[in-house]
Amino acid sequence: MLRRFRLEEPGSISEASELLSRFGENAKVYAGGTELLLAMKEGLVQYERLINVKNLKGVSEVTSADGMIRIGALCTHHELETSALLRDKLPSLHKLEQNVANVRVRQSGTLGGNLCFAEPHADPGTLLIALAAKLVAEKSSGKREIAAEDFFVDAYETSLQADELLTEIRIPVPAPQARSAYLKFGYLERPSVGVALAFKLNGGLSDVKVAVGCAGPAPRRVPEAEALLNGKSREEAARSLVEAGAVAGRASQAISDLHGSQDYKEHIVGVLLKRAFQAAAS
């Protein structure tokens, strides 16, 4: 049962940050609530105060300017799966959003909330790493950008400071020759493994980014797998995929659990990387 808590209604990001600063671990930011309220109902976490940021202005739009797509952290997954801008400019993220959890979660869950909760089996973080996204963290005294690959520290842990709020996700508009794909596989409610691949295809492959998520405690970029594909022709890269997949599997820090054994997850990473390459390069 949900215990009693006080709902704070800040009028700005700065006010929300001050509340976080004042109440410390007794308060938590409340956006879509799809993860937080479940954990509270289960009694796994208890907060005296929830800081409702749902009504804050200027953090729930998708815009594109100066070569950057900006997604407000309060955009729900449903808003993103129906965004024409995302569909045109970032089809891989658009497709990912169409497949996040289920329709009820997508309706109220926000992208920012998903990233901040850092549930290990979440999808978006993995692709955002491959897309070289920057996450904007804001507090009353200023803001900073955190590279998506530096944002996830561990299971349920991010590099956000206690008084910071995630306000925006910035993704460079992909060049015309840029390709990307995110694939996931699982047989339970949440995925067992997620793999994201991005590269430029201009004769050969360049600027390759590989990221793996869901298998381990947090999504991570795999530069060793990228190095095996970078600078190769499409055919050479296709031949290197087995090795790159094995490297990415080991780097995923896969954990044996109900979603599959470590070996199984590492194997699936390789399979998904191969399929992601085929999907992106075709």
Next chain:
Amino acid sequence: MQFQKEVEILAPREKVWKFIWDVDRFIACVPGCKDAKTLEEGKKYSATMVEKVGPFKVEFPTNIEVLEREELSHIKAQASGADNKIGSRMKVDLDVHLREQNGKTVLAFVASVDILGKLAALGHGIIKRKADQVLDEFAQAVKKRMEEDA
């Protein structure tokens, strides 16, 4: 969940053995362990284990019972506790072995850890990883403390 750890300590076996029974100093090596009390010298102890995974915190008031003791070489102990706030229980069966090897003392332990209740919602893998981290930190802290004293 089964864990096996081994750590080589640059100190004589007698000293390591003595250290294990110095409750205050020993408990300081267990991450998240506080308020250690001796209930019955050499047999029963109590302590509170506090652990954290992201926003999830558990606090287990824990009873520790020494089941077997073989001077300078082996201790078998059992620890159990419950966090009623979260509705979870913990049970640890611990086998500790000491042996001499090339002038060093090898501290080897096998731990069987069971976590039951709502905490399991976090996922077996996450809990296993956390327990593994705690045991690693513990082994390294014992080594550090003993070698600093040497």
